Amino acid sequence: MNASTNSTAAPVLSVRNLTTSFRTDMGIVTAIDGVSFDLAAGETLGIVGESGCGKTVTSKSIMRLLPEHLTIYGPDSKVMFEGSDLMKANERTMRRVRGDKIAMIFQEPMTSLNPVFRIGWQLEEALKYHTDLNRSERRERAIEMLRLVEIPNPEHRVREYPHQLSGGMRQRVMIAIALCCEPSILIADEPTTALDVTIQAQILDLMASLKKKLNTAIMLITHDLGVIAQVCDRVLVMYAGRVIEDASVHDIFYRPQHPYTQALLESIPRSGGKERGKRLPTIEGMVPSLHELPSGCRFSERCRYCEDRCVQEEPDLLRAEDGRRVRCHFPLSADRTAAARGET
Amino acid sequence: MWAYVLRKLLYNIPVYFGIILLMMAALRVNDPVNNYLGKHPTPEQRLALEKDMGLDQPFIVQYVMFIAHIPLLDFGDSWKYEGTTVRERLIRAVPPSLSFTVPTLLAAAMISIVVSLVSAYYRGRPVDKTLMILAVLGMSVSYLVYIILGQFFGAFWPREAQWSLAPFAISGYEPWIGMKDVEGGGSAFFFSPTTWVTYCLLPVIVGVIVAMGYDTRFYRAVMVEECTKDYIITALAKGATKRKIMFVHMLKNALIPIVTRVMTTLPFLITGSILLEMFFNIPGMGKTLITAINDNDFPMIQGFVAVFAAVMILTIILTDVIYALVDPRVRLS
Numbered sequence: 001m002n003a004s005t006n007s008t009a010a011p012v013l014s015v016r017n018l019t020t021s022f023r024t025d026m027g028i029v030t031a032i033d034g035v036s037f038d039l040a041a042g043e044t045l046g047i048v049g050e051s052g053c054g055k056t057v058t059s060k061s062i063m064r065l066l067p068e069h070l071t072i073y074g075p076d077s078k079v080m081f082e083g084s085d086l087m088k089a090n091e092r093t094m095r096r097v098r099g100d101k102i103a104m105i106f107q108e109p110m111t112s113l114n115p116v117f118r119i120g121w122q123l124e125e126a127l128k129y130h131t132d133l134n135r136s137e138r139r140e141r142a143i144e145m146l147r148l149v150e151i152p153n154p155e156h157r158v159r160e161y162p163h164q165l166s167g168g169m170r171q172r173v174m175i176a177i178a179l180c181c182e183p184s185i186l187i188a189d190e191p192t193t194a195l196d197v198t199i200q201a202q203i204l205d206l207m208a209s210l211k212k213k214l215n216t217a218i219m220l221i222t223h224d225l226g227v228i229a230q231v232c233d234r235v236l237v238m239y240a241g242r243v244i245e246d247a248s249v250h251d252i253f254y255r256p257q258h259p260y261t262q263a264l265l266e267s268i269p270r271s272g273g274k275e276r277g278k279r280l281p282t283i284e285g286m287v288p289s290l291h292e293l294p295s296g297c298r299f300s301e302r303c304r305y306c307e308d309r310c311v312q313e314e315p316d317l318l319r320a321e322d323g324r325r326v327r328c329h330f331p332l333s334a335d336r337t338a339a340a341r342g343e344t
Numbered sequence: 345m346w347a348y349v350l351r352k353l354l355y356n357i358p359v360y361f362g363i364i365l366l367m368m369a370a371l372r373v374n375d376p377v378n379n380y381l382g383k384h385p386t387p388e389q390r391l392a393l394e395k396d397m398g399l400d401q402p403f404i405v406q407y408v409m410f411i412a413h414i415p416l417l418d419f420g421d422s423w424k425y426e427g428t429t430v431r432e433r434l435i436r437a438v439p440p441s442l443s444f445t446v447p448t449l450l451a452a453a454m455i456s457i458v459v460s461l462v463s464a465y466y467r468g469r470p471v472d473k474t475l476m477i478l479a480v481l482g483m484s485v486s487y488l489v490y491i492i493l494g495q496f497f498g499a500f501w502p503r504e505a506q507w508s509l510a511p512f513a514i515s516g517y518e519p520w521i522g523m524k525d526v527e528g529g530g531s532a533f534f535f536s537p538t539t540w541v542t543y544c545l546l547p548v549i550v551g552v553i554v555a556m557g558y559d560t561r562f563y564r565a566v567m568v569e570e571c572t573k574d575y576i577i578t579a580l581a582k583g584a585t586k587r588k589i590m591f592v593h594m595l596k597n598a599l600i601p602i603v604t605r606v607m608t609t610l611p612f613l614i615t616g617s618i619l620l621e622m623f624f625n626i627p628g629m630g631k632t633l634i635t636a637i638n639d640n641d642f643p644m645i646q647g648f649v650a651v652f653a654a655v656m657i658l659t660i661i662l663t664d665v666i667y668a669l670v671d672p673r674v675r676l677s
Contacts, residue, residue, distance in 0.1 A: 063581060065577055065580055065581060069469060095583045095584075095585060096583065097583075098580065098581055098582065098583040099581060099582040099583035100583060103581065103582075104581040106574060106577070106578065108574055111573060111574040111575065112574045112575060112577075112578045113575060113578065114575040114578070114579070114593055114596075114597070115575070115597065115672075115673065116596045116597055116599075116670070116671060116672060117593075117596070118672075125579075125582055125584065126582040126583065129582065129583040129584065130583060161672040161673070163672070163673050174578070177578075177582065
C-alpha cells in the first residue's frame with residue numbers, strides 16, 4: 001500500500017466546512033463542526049476517533065443519508081464532487097450519486113441487508129437504478145460481483161436469503177452491492193467492527209485488493225487504530241465533532257502532533273517491551289457532551305499539556321508546510337513526544 | 345408445503361371434534377324441543393321434533409351421526425322455516441355476507457396500510473399527529489353511532505330532501521350478481537353494480553371507518569419499527585427512491601404482522617358482521633344465525649356453529665402458509 005499522501009492529484013472529493021446539526025428534544029446540537037478534508041482518487045483515508053466524535057455523521061452527511069427533518073446543514077458547508085456541490089444538489093441528483101458514484105457499507109452486516117429479499121435481488125437493485133443492463137445481464141453481473149468478493153458458489157448464493165449467510169459472507173455481499181456500479185468513492189463505516197478477528201482480516205484484505213483492482217477511493221471509518229495501520233494511506237483524527245489532526249498514516253503513528261492522537265496511540269496495548277506488566281494508559285476524563293462544549297480547545301479538559309490559552313481560545317486547524325494539519329496551539333514536536341514518553 | 349398443510353389438517357381434526365362435542369352438549373343442557381315449542385307442547389309435537397333431529401337417540405349416536413353428516417353440510421331441516429334445509433339457508437346467506445364483507449376487508453386493509461405508511465414516514469410531524477388523532481377519534485366512537493349517522497345522513501336525509509342523488513337504501517338487500525330465471529324458462533346471468541351500491545356501499549363505508557381506526561394505529565406501529573431498521577439506510581445508499589423504500593422494502597417486511605392482523609379478521613368474511621347485518625337488515629350469515637338463536641331454531645344453530653368452527657380452523661392453517669410465503673425465514677415443517 002502506498003503510504004505517501006497523494007497531494008498533487010486533484011481530489012475526487014472535497015469537503016469544506018461541513019457542519020451538521022440535529023434538532024433534538026434538548027435543542028439544536030451540532031454533531032460535526034467545520035469538517036474539511038480532501039480525498040484523492042484511489043486513496044484510502046481513515047477517519048478515527050472515539051464513539052460520538054462525528055465519524056459516522058461525517059460520512060452520512062456526505063451522502064445526505066441523515067433524516068431530513070431533523071438535520072440542519074451549515075450554510076457554508078460544501079461537499080464538492082465532480083464539480084458540483086452535493087450540499088446544494090436536489091434529491092434526484094443525490095439518488096444518482098448514491099450507490100453509483102459514492103457507495104457505502106455499514107457496521108452491521110446482520111441487519112444491513114433486507115431479510116425478506118434474495119441476495120441477487122438486492123445486488124441487482126443497485127444495477128437497476130444505475131445501469132441500462134437488462135434482467136439477465138444484471139443477474140450475470142451480480143454473480144460476477146459475488147465471485148469478485150470471493151463468495152463460493154455464487155450462482156447458488158444469488159438465490160439465497162441473507163439469513164442463510166454468515167456475518168462475514170453478508171459483509172462481502174454488502175461490499176459487492178457497494179462496488180457493483182464501480183463507484184469512485186467507497187465509504188466504509190466500521191465495516192469490520194461487528195466481525196470476529198479472522199474475518200476482519202479477510203474483509204480488510206478483500207477491500208485492499210478490490211481497491212487496487214477498481215481504483216476506488218476509500219473512506220474508512222473506524223475506532224480501531226490497528227485497522228488504520230493496516231490499510232490506510234492518510235488519517236483524519238476527530239474529536240468532539242472537530243477534525244483535530246490530518247496526516248499520513250506514518251506520521252500519525254510515529255510523529256503525532258496533537259496530544260489527543262498521542263494519548264490515543266498510548267492506549268493501544270502492545271505485546272512485549274518495557275510496558276509489560278504495567279496498566280494500560282487511558283485518557284483521563286470523558287468526551288465532552290455536545291451540549292456543554294468547553295470554551296477553548298475541546299480537548300483541553302483532558303489534555304496533559306493544557307495551558308491558559310487552550311482554555312480561552314480554540315485553536316484553528318492549521319496546515320504545515322509538509323501538508324499535515326493539526327488543531328493545537330502547541331503541537332507536539334519530536335523531542336516533546338520523547339520527553340512525554342520518558343515521563344510515563 | 346402440501347405435506348405440512350395435510351399434517352396440520354389432520355392435527356386439527358380432533359380439535360374440531362372437540363368443538364363439536366362441546367357445542368352439541370351445550371345445546372342440549374336446556375331441552376331444545378321445549379325451548380322451541382314453549383312450556384306446553386302436545387306429545388305428538390314433541391315426538392315429531394325429537395324424531396326429526398334424532399334427539400331420542402343416545403348422545404353418542406347423535407354425535408357420531410352429526411359428524412358423519414358434516415362433510416355434506418347435512419344438518420337437517422329448519423324448525424322455524426318448514427320445508428327448507430339448514431344447508432339451503434346457509435348457502436343462501438353466504439352471498440349477502442360476502443357482498444359487503446369482502447369489499448370492507450380489502451378497502452380497510454389497503455386504505456389503512458397507505459395511511460399508516462404516510463403516518464410512519466412523517467412520524468412526529470403534524471401530518472402524522474393529525475392522522476393519529478383522527479384514528480383515535482374514529483375508534484373511540486361506537487359502531488352504532490356510525491350506523492345511525494350513516495343511515496340518517498347517507499340514506500334518509502337525501503331521500504326526504506328529494507335530492508336527485510340519493511343512492512343508498514336505508515336497509516335491505518337484493519341480489520346484484522348471479523343467475524336469474526327468465527320468463528319462458530331457462531336462466532340468465534345478471535350483474536347490477538347499481539343494486540350493489542344501493543344496498544351494500546353504505547355498510548361497507550361504515551365497516552371501513554370502524555376498522556380503520558384500529559388498523560391504522562396497529563400498522564403505523566409496525567411501520568415505525570421498520571423505519572428504524574438498518575436495511576432502510578442501505579436501500580437509500582443504493583440510490584432507491586423513497587417510494588421504492590416504503591412500498592417495496594418496508595412493506596414486504598411489514599407484511600408479516602399485517603398478514604396476522606388481516607387473517608384474524610378473515611372469518612368475519614364468512615360469518616359476516618352481525619351488527620351491520622342486523623342494522624342494515626342484510627340476510628347474511630350473521631343475521632341468519634342471530635335470528636335462528638332468537639327463534640330457538642335448534643338445527644340451524646347446530647349447523648351454523650359447526651360451519652363457523654371449521655372456517656376458523658381453516659383460517660389458522662391458511663395463516664401459517666401465508667407466513668411462509670411472505671417471510672423466507674419461516675419454514676413450514
